[in-house]
Amino acid sequence: MTSADEGRRRGRLTVYLGAAPGVGKTYAMLDEAHRRLARGTDVVVGLVETHGRAATAAQLDGLEVLPRLALTHRGSDFTELDADAVLRRAPQVAMIDELAHTNVPGTRHAKRWQDVHDLLEAGIDVVTTVNVQHLESLNDDVEAITGIRQRETVPDQVVRDADQIQLVDLPPQALRRRLAHGNVYRAEQVDASLASYFRLGNLTALRELALLWLADRVDDALTDYRRDHRIETPWPARERVVVAVTGGPEGDTLLRRGARIAQRAAGSELLAVHVLATDGLPSAPPGRIAEQRALVESLGGTFHTVVGEDVATAVVDFATGVNATMIVVGVSRRSRWREALSEGNGTEIARLAGAIDVHLVTHEKARSGRPRLSRRSPLSPSRRIAGWVLGIVGPVLLTWVLSLLRDSVSLPTELLLFLALTVLVALVGGLWPAVVSAVAGFLLLNWFFTAPTGRLTVDRPENALALAVFVLVAAGVASVVDLAARRTGEAFRARAEASALASVSRAVLSGDDSASALVERLRETFTLRAVSLLERSGASWTVLASSGPDPAVRPEDGQAVLTVDDERVLALCGRVLPASDRRVLEAFASQVGAVLAQNRLRAQAEQARVLEQADTTRTALLAAVSHDLRTPLATIRASVDALTGLSLGPEDRAALVDALGESTGRLERLIDNLLDLSRLQTGSVRPVLRDASLDEVVPLAVEGYPGDVVRLDVPETLPLVRTDPGLLERVVANLVQNAVRYGPPVVVSASDSPGGIEVRVQDTGPGLDDEQKERMFEPFQRLGDTSADTGLGLGLAVADGLATAVGAEVHAEDTPGGGLTMVVLVPRAGAGA
Template sequence: MTPGGDLPRRGRLTVYLGAAPGVGKTYAMLDEAHRRLSRGTDVVVGLVEDHGRLATAALLEGLEVLPRRTVEHRGTELTELDVDAVLARAPQVVMVDELAHTNVPGSTHPKRWQDVHDLLAAGIDVVTTVNVQHLESLNDDVEAITGVRQRETVPDHVVRDADQIQLVDLAPEALRRRLAHGNVYRADQVDASLTRYFRVGNLTALRELALLWLADRVDDALTTYRRDHRIESPWPARERVVVAVTGGPEGDTLLRRGARIAQRAAGSELQAVHVLATDGLPSAPPARIAEQRALVESLGGTFHTVVGEDVPTAVVDFARGVNATMIVVGVSRRSRWREAVRESNGTEIARLAGLIDVHLVSHEKARAGRRHPRRSPLSRSRVLAGWSAALLGPVLLTVLLSALRDVVGLPTELMLFLALTVLVALIGGLWPAIVSAVVGFLLLNWFFTLPTGRLTVAEPENALALGVFVLVAAGVASVVDLAARRTTEAFRARAEASALAAISRSVLSGEDTAGALVARLRETFTLEAVSLLTRTERGWDVLAADGVDPARDPAAAQAVLVVDDDRVLALTGRVLPASDRRVLEAFASQVGIVLEQERLREQAEQARVLGQADATRTALLAAVSHDLRTPLATIRASVDGLTSTELDLDDADRAALVGTLEESTARLERLIDNLLDLSRLQTGSVRPVLRATSLDEIVPFAVEGYAPGAVVLDVPDDLPLVHTDPGLLERVVANLVSNAVRHAKAGSAVVVGSAVVGDDIVLRVVDDGPGVPDAAKEHLFAAFQRLGDTSGTGLGLGLAVADGLATAVGAELSVEDTPGGGLTMLVTVPLAEPAA
């Protein structure tokens, strides 16, 4: 952790991507090292392969080159990047060549890119190199082009996630000249290389692969930048052609025209979009849509289906979402008189497109005309009731007013028919109200406007009144229809706001997990299944999923939402409206926040565990330090006696001192070995090595060093073997004996006995001290407990360490009272399995 509690800075990765071997990527990397060194940056060379190229080797002069790690493999000494040496040196920047290299067996990591990952995690910037043929996703393509299968590869995401990628390119002819001049390979390899791998066609194809792969990476970075900065207007960085298809017969023409436009520029994309309209227009036959999907895929494009209340708006929203540069749309099949009433979809798309070019394509069905029935936003029951009122209401009102002809006049009759039309509009919407107004107009004209019995109006004032009546009725009906649509939109917006508010509250409170959000997304949008996928070296893994048969690959989903560079949400089920994109993107954003929170919580938990382990390790060192002082003091006294010039020692005295020195040194060595093993066990860096062993190899060493008579051993020689780690079990017994000796009565001995009980051997460490009350026994093996210990020495870790080590080696530690007073510690160790 850095001061202030911030997470450690992660190093930046710079990759020099070579289009082919010999283009000069290592030379460019070392040239960059000199530039950084001249600016005062602390730069070292971790590993560089010059392959005997003099120009490359010359650039190493003036740079600090760290020694390599030597590894022996099958009798041959090989050298690898020394990660530990780089970490110990801790430079600002390290140069590491050949990122895709496979390490010698026995190394910490199998691949060099994993070593680079460790350096980046330590906050060291890394500059490295890799050729395009070593990228995992291009392996099959490279083999098809060159006929050579690359055995050393690196996952694409390692290079794709680099902070900076520099393409090192060279024209095929220039590279072949370099090869012929001996600047790449030895002279005996030149002819074979020129006629095989380094053919002009091979180099051209590899060069194009590198450019296209890098273009995709740049495009991803551009998309991320536009999303992070909420830039909705398209940036024409790459030609993207969106073809709007309706499923009609003109779709094939539009798709082929769009494909020809996309082929004019290398790297262009073709995308077809079909809008499922909610405005009542008849949808295209599914078979026809399937045919057009197959056609666009055969043309190298992708097919997308969205739902939209307004087709032109949905098309333009989709085009902006994919950063399209052109929309291809067909000339409307509407007749001219219908276009005079309402502009065509192509015209509306051109008006809404803004900076996106719109290409209008004519076809055989243009202006042929088609029906456009319009569906009311009201419910079916209300529409039926409205039509009934529109047809029957004017008739019934006419009968009623005919009976009251002498009582009411034309103004009153007009107002009543207008009220009826408003009522019909409130019930059934626009078209029933229009029909009611027309029928009412005819009935008023025939029955109540002079001259009656004819569809004529004698008074101009009456004609004006009838005309106003029709206009008012149509206006009121339109307002009711619009209000119904706005009400539907308001309910939708309220539902979206409620869903987003609920998500935000749960995320901010830390209640939701990624799995819970995935389940909520499926429930909110009534989908069949939703899965959260993460990119791995093998493909895609499922982090969380909900529903029936969730997608395990983005290609199997009907819609994909990008959470970040390595994670996506795959949606399966019904087709979602285009207007849901903002809510779906909000869901994806919240999932990203939840994943980041989980990552931070994991880091915090790791930091807590490491801090706890560090505190325990520190206390443990202090607790066992007294075990080290005794042999050290004995060794010091023996050495002083042997080297003293004032003492006249005979051979017997010298032999006694040497024997004492050897005995204390051996004891000290065992203590240090056990201490190091225990420290590594606390950090999880070492595991107990369980094997069949005899207690004779363990117990005597655990009890040595005590005064004669202080400890009595009662361990038979014929006990069967136990399955344990000898060093760690020795430490368990030593801690128990030390605790027993400290609490035993003065002059009494601690007894260490053993017996076979079933499939175990039980070691008993018996003392006659004050014992421990029953209420305190449950805390006996807790750390930093000094029950009944008034000596003031030690930190109360002996029994806690013994209990932890016993569990690690598969033993069990328990306690019982000693008959007559005192405490008995029981160590139950499993017997070794008999040999097969």
């Protein structure tokens, strides 16, 4: 490649997307050609189909139109885009109509979009047209709407990758008027078109399909723009409904309500999020979470799991990250008096949501008073504040109450009451508020209730001992309660971590074990901005997998770096994670390392299997070739020597020429089979599937056989098949050649069956037993009576491999009355398209 080629830019693709035939996309494309020509741009028309429309044909005036490529196929003349002529002309812009068109055999490519790809790679800008019904992903929808299966389609990604897409649309009533006035089809076609394809309902549905498909493409562009400009606040460009589920019984109600909300606007998305809380909340039963995951997937949504210290904050962070427009949350199950003490998750989500709408849904379990653990950790700031207040005010209030009952309460009872207060403070606020409460209680007991009162002195040793024991017991109990609270919080966090790791394990067991999937799960679970898996490549780093906007390309770009192995690291971008998350992060890193090692071992095992198979094939090939190729070569050599060195009569010369031709043909077949087997084993067979008729394929496979040797029975009324005609012809030819050697006459027939179209090659030879049928498709198998066989035993192996490549199946059946019947099952046109 020259330096000029390396520096040449790729051409820009502009697509005029039509909502239906006749909306004017070709006219709009040519109108743009005139505008560009007026600006001094070098514009040519590579191919335009006017379909007899006068207004479209008039648009060609003043434009340079390149000659078309003339071709003949099956006795008919065709014209196609001459891509080579466009490349030689090398304009700045080429106008090429009907991007989804299938070319006639003999052109540069099978599809016109492939020709356009070559022009773009050559640096030529292309303006083209396509109707929405020709997009591959919408083929089934269009057939369901119109009842017509589109034979010509273009991959969606080809159109999605266009630099610019212009929607050409008309209201259904206006398009029907254009059709009625004869501006789309000839007069004799108008009535039938209006009554079938161009019905008002059909056109409305096609118009909606076009708008929704284009909205998806625009949404991708919006996501890219927000990422490139680091815009983190949600833009309500389309409805994204996030449903917060806890695993409780109200989850099904919330999910169904969210699905109904999402269905109100076409193109909406439904996302369910479950927070693995580390704040002391009880975890939901795994079975309930699995049921709700299945429910949201059945409703067309996706299920997500995140880890968060605070449920409300985690839900809002997730909704902001996915650019959600609404959060659906259920009314709290806590009783009213509990809600009076602290706001529920729904209220806090509404406070934190900002521009995101919050939809609060009531349900039968709302405010049912079901016991739940506190939403806050025992050592949270709010609990600490309450503990300090109780630790300071509580002893004073208790002293006041006991002073009123001085005559009826003894010192031991007073000590027990102050000890109970200290335990209560420890339960509420932890260790230090309880210690303060114990010290305050000691001082108050000494001052008000221990003789002599009014002074911080004790005149009786037993009272001094009681006060000392009180302080020690109060401090010990407070310490134990505080430790228990901390251990409880750690236990809840450990359970959340275990749930996160179990989620990763489930993903690996279900087959979603790619490094990209684990990186995405790591970013989602810890609500990070981006995560990258980097591999050391000399002095630089290579990104193996990444997730999120602006991923790190070097370890220095991340806020945290986790080591996977000696050559790979995980770079985390976004918020700074607490040290307590380190253990889970390291487990994720270990899981990523295990996945990479597993994939590497799997690839090595596959490579070893291929090498072993190739070595076995090579050994068998050398053993067979040493004899089977030498025999026809020896015959050819002897025949040539005799013809050139001896004086022979006409009959002898004719016999030698026949022997020479027969040996040459045998040698050619052997070499063809060897080459086909090599192509199959190296994976270089690239079928080009298209709709074809068997009456144009099968007759070519039996050419050269007399009618008394091979009889052909292929009805012309059979449905079309989806195949590569050239490769299917080779399959049938190999089967016929094999059958002729073992049991002529051979009957080749075709018929329709529930599974597809069957091509049957029936001989009357010795047949095969069940054991031989199991290994008949392996290379170098000579089965049956091989006394006159000079082949390598490759014909059936090649036929089976080529059939698999084109999506067909080959199996053997016994011929009634004796012999073998090879059956080729070919898929119908449109099956699985």
